[in-house]
Amino acid sequence: ALKFMKKLMKRHGPARTITTDGLRSCKAAMKELGNTEKQEIGCWANNRVENSHLPFRRRERAMLRFRQMKTLQKFSSVHAAFHNHFNQDRHLISRETYKAQRSAAMAEWQTLAA
Template sequence: MKGFRHWKWHLDEMYVKIGGEMHYLWRAVDQEGEVLESYVTKTRDKVAALAFIKKALKRHGNAGTINTDGLRSYGAAMDELGNREKQEIGRWANNRVENSHLPFRRRERAMARFRQMKTLQKFASVHASLHNHFASERHLLDRQTYKLHRSAALAEWQSLAA
């Protein structure tokens, strides 16, 4: 994955309440909608944004462009990393990552919320990898190919779970 320099990343943060206290789940999504990185913090400032972006860059290499919302913490973190020219800020440019929050929120409601920050971090990373594994872009595939991909994913999952 480190070889794809032309990739477009979408970064966003979402709030999650744990015991009545706000925590922030930072997420990075690529141009295809796959979750690259999830990171939980108690704050939504430059330090948290910098730690998240460094973690994503270390694991996945550099991106061609990075779409963010208007949060100024992203700009400050990008300045410190020297990636400010790669950052794009647009009103609807970050819809890819905003829509990727929806399956997470559905699952969170079904679980009746979280009780610890550590549990949230574990769940976010596991949920992302499972969602990436099983969620293929149905609208781009014909039925036969979709069923083939789905059965291959299920067979791989069953071999891992056994």
């Protein structure tokens, strides 16, 4: 945490407030940097930060089952291609557009798989 915060402060300069979770490493790093009064720890203060990590955390959970890094990397590359191909923002488009894009993606995937 200390190394990360030093790098951030070097790149972006001093911050007015720093929102962290309740980990001891963050508290110790803030104490060493002399920013304890700038640290914000609250029940919902860290939600935006944690929610930005959700796709990474989902992929991380799938990776726990792998014993070797090589098989993990192989799975990740295939999964990323498949997920990016079929992941459509359903909530942003109409049903007809979604169905057309989904069938086009499936047809393209079947030609690639054949």
